[in-house]
Amino acid sequence: WNGAPELSSKDGNFKMKVRGRLQTDYNAINQDRAITGSPSVSAMELRRARLGVQGTVWGDVDYILEADFANDAVSMKDAYFKYTGWGKHFAIQVGNFKTFNSLEHLTSSNYIEFLERASFVEAFGIDRQIGIGLLLTDKHYTLSAGLFGPTTGTEETFMRDVKTGSARLTFAPINEEGRVLHFGGSWRYREGATENRTNINPNNDQFFRYRARGADLHLANRFVSTPQIFDQDNFWGIEAAYVHGPWSIQGEYTQLHADVSPLFNGVDSTYRGWYIEGSWFLTGETRPYKDGAFQRVKVLNPVFEGGHGAWQLLARYDVIDLNDNASLIATCTMCGNQNTWQLGVNWHLNNHARLMFNYNQSDITGGNVGATNVNDGATIKGFGARAQVDW
Template identity: 30%
Template sequence: MRMTPTLLALSLAASPLLANAAGFDNWPTKVSFADGTELAATGNIAYDWNNFSGDIENADAVRRKEFGATLKKKGVYDAMVYYDFQSDTWLDVYLRLESKAFVGQDIGKFRVGYMKTPVGLDAVTSSRAGSFMEFAMPVQAFYAGRRTGLDWVLERPAYLLQAGLYGGKDLQGDNPGTMQALRAVWTPVKAEANVLHLGLALSQENPRGWRDGRDVHHEATARFRARPEAGLTDLRLVDSGALVTADKVNRAGLEGIFIRGPFSIQAEALQATITREGKPDYTGNGQYVMGSWVLTGESRPYSGGGVANIKPARDYGAVEVLARYSRLDLDDADVLGGREHNWTLGANWYLTSHFKFQANYIKADASRRGVHTKPEIFEVRAQMHF
């Protein structure tokens, strides 16, 4: 295996930071005004190198090139515009209001705009804060992505409630239809370095057909598939194919997080059912469980129903080792989408609050329509975020 010159240069460039890593946490990316309003730039750049066994072509490329801005006044509102220039995809575009500033009591936060839908714990975590380089297969397959709509979140010390209504297409002009979603999280233990999080999320999507620029009608479809937990390949070892005509897509997820000091466990079980006109319902399901140990003693931060990047307590950064098992089953009814299970080992080096390096090794095992494949993947990432 050979690391590309670009990625090697990024890695070597970080080494001088060790002498004064703490100073790199004070970046001038924000400006504050007299009334308490704060304007900030935000960004996330990640460069990946993937090495595949077998006939899959190796690759190195910029994985993410996300830039945007936030405007907020603490306790009153916050707004964000965020775009990924690498994939030409809109990310978050929203305005969120805090009820206490307007009605005198906290009855939750109300957000309108383009935002993530809540079924899939890992998917609602910021892309910059992923413990592994890519989502586990069931999250890839069943996460509904972002939608335009309205949501409400109420958080208390022992629980979090979320409800959302979404409609129309996404900002790329795809996925026409409507969706309703609910998420409930119970946190009987929620303190720094000591968390127990148990959650349930449900959604119902109603896809609809559409007409293209040539006035050709396309039936409402749904599709479940996943890459082998590597981002620089279009290969899907399991794939339901496009299922027509999709009337409803019902998603459900169970989620859990346990954090105790430098140790943590996270798991999800996800399922989605497509109701089809004139054909039997089709259901796919999958699960993953992961464990993390921060060798340098820090803990995974937790807030707002999710985790964030580890903040190093030492000049040489923080080091985390991880393991994950994931499985995905897309065989059901008349659909032979395949089955796959993966083992992943990972290591993360959080050099500062803005620089992160990741390495993952994935051993995949997939069977579809009588074809059995077992690729191995090694991937590394250099990431800068602010």
């Protein structure tokens, strides 16, 4: 039992488990209408509503297939075939899965500390893609590399020749219960569909754009955003984290070099994102770590038969900087810089359910100073809450 039952054949060669998660959010956001022109938000949504299965067929062939149905739309999540027959440290997987980038990205949305991941993750398009990957994992290190095609939602026409390569190396000199020291670095190179590039349509999947939501909240508008004119990019990032009992500190620095398509006017630019976050469990729990990412918190006194659950306090400073060369690209009116302060409280009812509360504030500066950047100087303030259960 791990939330839901894992059924297993007698010889252990077959296994299956139904899995899923449900996250219901409330966001209240002041979008600084005087500057941004965007109205305030007070809204609920199903942030994630996922259903799937995972299992093993015949010893060393594993699979997972999970889809998200939030907003009455399908979005395929982990869906891959994994072969583990070459030894317990080695796996090869084929299907749809996360590219090997960023501690924040690779930590499940069930286990991340804040409501939303640091803004560079969405801004730089770090996501699941369809591909093939190799993974080497040991207690103290992981090495993973993959070749990918497009994301699952890509229109068939633009699938033709999307190319992505990704790799990540992590090293955890300390990895014991309640004490973790993690270092890592990752790289990703992407190229949009080349065959269709003669058609200048900024909505095409073949061109990249980088943007982030205000106040790191999902129902906020995006107030920093580049135009969709880039056809290749090169990302790298470094990561570090330290856990000492109930205390945890974690940070990443990332950079992305984006090449403008020859079909558009503009100059190649280098964008940056970084964050640092700290957290403390008042109730003595610690953040488990395995295979280069954080895992499920084990609650010492679940809210049942008198327990008080686990209480965690959090703070983060998150920066996404899309300001590079903004004044040299005419369409770069919103290529600004967004600095976000975040405070949070998480109440884990038990290992599988938690309530989350965030108060966030973003300051926006920069953009194409030659043009009129309506968002320069805006301050977006927001409160977010989530009820989360997974199984």
